[in-house]
Amino acid sequence: MSESPADGVERRLPSDEARELLALVRDIARREIAPRAAEEEAAGVFPRELFTLLSRSGLLGLPYDPAYGGGGQPYEVYLQVLEELAAARLTVGLGVSVHTLSCHALGGFGTEEQRAEHLPAMLGGGLLGAYCLSEASAGSDAAALRTRAVRDGDDWVIDGTKAWITHGGIADFCTVMARTGGPGARGISAFLVPGDAPGLSAAPPERKMGMKGSPTAQLHFDGVRVPDARRLGAEGQGFAIALAALDSGRLGIAACAVGLARAALDQAVAYARERRQFGRPIADFQGLRFLLADMATQLEAGRALCLEAARLRDEGRDFGRSAAMAKLFCTDTAMRVTTDAVQVLGGYGYTADFPVERYLREAKMLQIVEGTNQIQRVVIARHLVGPESR
Incomplete structure (x- = not known):
């Protein structure tokens, strides 16, 4: 089945549901996103209310299991949705992509109990995520990260600084990679950290040449305490x-x-x-x-x-x-x-x-x-x- 968007190019869509979904996205992009894009980007305004609308419309969890509030859509459809959003305003398309990335560790490696507890709110509850891997000295060499999580009873205490974090300072939750063991990739574990956790703070947003409406900031972890129940996957599996x-x-x-x-x-x-x-x-x-x-x-x-x-x-x-x-x-x-x-x-x-x-x-x-x-x-x-x- 195919669909012809405004550019006149035939698109292959796998179902009537996908056709209707893409029509909804185009309507939102035309009415709600594109008219404000230039003005808000020039002013450096992040459109948080648009992400609330996208969440209510079921667009923040498209490739995830419907049992946890996801849309159950194939990636082939999800990527076409991203294209439509990015064509209207890249800040919105990229924001949805980063949010989806932030849910991946829980959706793919969390336990059934973890997914049932957290995924519904992350996918359809108006929340916005951040993905915290990079650091000032660990960009392309991500396995060299220094942020450390130390076991303290049933908790982990996280200290360090993450850099270049999209949605830094405004995210409701963060998927954080931190070192729990020795050097190298095998010493890293993944954690789901609430955005309002005590000890978590954000630096002022970076001053960028573009994407001014999308906040990018360092995140500082100063004794952030996270229960072991929020560790995702096995210890040392984070990388x-x-x-x-x-x-x-x-x-x-x-x-x-x-x-x-x-x-x-x-x-x-x-x-x-x-x-x-x-x-x-x-x-x-x-x-x-x-x-x-x-x-x-x-x-x-x-x-x-x-x-x-x-x-x-x-x-x-x-x-x-x-x-x-x-x-x-x-x-x-x-x-x-x-x-x-x-x-x-x-x-x-x-x-x-x-x-x-x-x-x-x-x-x-x-x-x-x-x-x-x-x-x-x-x-x-x-x-x-x-x-x-x-």
């Missing part, structure tokens, strides 16, 4: 849990990149049809037509790669290499397409009167988060030829 979440999270970033590139292409096409030079629309000039054709081709290739990786995931097959490829290609494509969109608009593209300059600034971030594109190349190469010699 494996983190990597499993990132495989899925990279698909979310890829889908957001497709949405952002689509928004930039739509702006470029609309401008090319309306702008006149030398007595005719600039869309008549072959050089510009070829540029638009290349932008559209790159966008479609990225979408196809992203959704194919999602189908592998939905079939229970290994999708790690495909996820890395999708994240790499789609975010590089978003960078190229947004750059070309600015070029199509010329001087106007460089002004804040049109959104393409914002899209360009936002695209750069997508090449960095959830594993830089250099790290994606490392992952892909390891799948091809094995790990590096030591």
Whole structure:
């Protein structure tokens, strides 16, 4: 079954339910998200009420089990929802992706009791999550993290600082990776920490070149006490849990990149049809037509790669290499397409009167988060030829 969105491209949807879901998302994006995007991004306003609306609409738990309040949707559908949200405003699409990532450890590795206790509120109760892996000295080398959790009776006491945390300071819960054993990946465990836990505080948000409406901040853990009942998975399993979440999270970033590139292409096409030079629309000039054709081709290739990786995931097959490829290609494509969109608009593209300059600034971030594109190349190469010699 297929659906034709505003860009006129046929989409394959697996069910009538998916068709109706995507129609709902497009309606919300058109009425509630897009009209406020430029103004709120310029002012650095995070649209928390929009996430409450998305939660009430069942859009914050789409790929999770309906038994715990999830939507039970395949990743192939969930990623198309992310594309629609990101095309309207990247802060919203990325926020949903990060929230979904934050639920992954509990949804995939929590006990039945843990899932029953926490997942319904996380998926449909208006809560917003943060994923806490990176640190100032442990970005691409995430296994070098220093935040430590020390056992104290039936509790763990967490001390340390997490960096580059999306929703830092406003999240209702955090999935936190902390060191419970020796050095390296095997000494890390995962914890579900309430956002209002005593001893947890946030630094002022980072001053970023883009995504100003999405708060990114350091989180400080100063003697934060967490019951052992909030440890997710086995002790020492945290890094494996983190990597499993990132495989899925990279698909979310890829889908957001497709949405952002689509928004930039739509702006470029609309401008090319309306702008006149030398007595005719600039869309008549072959050089510009070829540029638009290349932008559209790159966008479609990225979408196809992203959704194919999602189908592998939905079939229970290994999708790690495909996820890395999708994240790499789609975010590089978003960078190229947004750059070309600015070029199509010329001087106007460089002004804040049109959104393409914002899209360009936002695209750069997508090449960095959830594993830089250099790290994606490392992952892909390891799948091809094995790990590096030591």
